[in-house]
Amino acid sequence: GIQVEQSPPDLILQExxxxxxxxNFSDSVNNLQWFHQNPWGQLINLFYIPSGTKxxxxxxxxxxxxxxxxxxxxxxxxxxxxxxxxxAVESQGGSEKLxxxxxxxxxxxx
Amino acid sequence: GAGVSQSPSNKVTEKGKDVELRCDPIxxxxxxxxxxxxxxxxxEFLIYFQGNSAPDKSxxxxxxxxxxxxxxxxxxxxxxxxxxxxxxxxxxxxxFRVGQPQHFGDGTRLSIL
Numbered sequence: 001g002i003q004v005e006q007s008p009p010d011l012i013l014q015e016x017x018x019x020x021x022x023x024n025f026s027d028s029v030n031n032l033q034w035f036h037q038n039p040w041g042q043l044i045n046l047f048y049i050p051s052g053t054k055x056x057x058x059x060x061x062x063x064x065x066x067x068x069x070x071x072x073x074x075x076x077x078x079x080x081x082x083x084x085x086x087x088a089v090e091s092q093g094g095s096e097k098l099x100x101x102x103x104x105x106x107x108x109x110x
Numbered sequence: 111g112a113g114v115s116q117s118p119s120n121k122v123t124e125k126g127k128d129v130e131l132r133c134d135p136i137x138x139x140x141x142x143x144x145x146x147x148x149x150x151x152x153x154e155f156l157i158y159f160q161g162n163s164a165p166d167k168s169x170x171x172x173x174x175x176x177x178x179x180x181x182x183x184x185x186x187x188x189x190x191x192x193x194x195x196x197x198x199x200x201x202x203x204x205x206f207r208v209g210q211p212q213h214f215g216d217g218t219r220l221s222i223l
Binding site for chain 2: 030033035042043044048086088090097100102103
């Protein structure tokens with residue numbers, strides 16, 4: 001099945017810093033989503049982005065489907081950005097299910 | 111409802127007992143998904159429904175696990191003869207239809223003693 005690799009696995013930032021999280025996938029995809037899991041375990045859908053670029057406030061995401069990767073940018077990070085960021089993909093020609101990466105754990109210090 | 115609702119939020123039971131976990135999706139969402147997340151791990155797909163049918167049951171770990179959805183709305187995940195390795199957070203998500211953005215409930219934390 002499709003493989004999803006996220007990097008870095010852990011990231012520690014000072015409040016106000018910018019960061020880029022990466023998601024590589026091994027096959028063509030129909031669907032790619034980014035999620036944030038906060039320290040209380042709640043999962044929030046950040047972006048639905050099978051291709052192209054989207055922005056939502058301080059967050060933006062870009063997926064280059066032909067090169068099989070996606071990037072999540074966090075600008076001017078805040079302590080509330082802490083948590084785990086997951087990338088999830090649905091393979092073309094495969095089952096209509098999302099396969100999740102192992103996540104990037106982000107800690108933003110005040 | 112406004113969001114995906116899961117119940118119970120926590121469940122502690124003895125090894126060998128059966129448990130039922132419930133998921134009430136966002137109103138109007140036709141697709142519903144179950145995942146499992148063990149401590150410090152990513153999400154493991156279990157099963158999804160489009161309407162009342164489950165095209166992909168490949169993620170169910172064993173025949174002790176089953177799920178159903180009736181009326182195109184509420185879904186129940188049942189685990190029979192629970193084992194300690196079943197301890198995890200069980201998460202439910204729904205989307206307007208398959209392939210669309212998924213929205214998660216808060217999960218059921220299951221602990222098997």
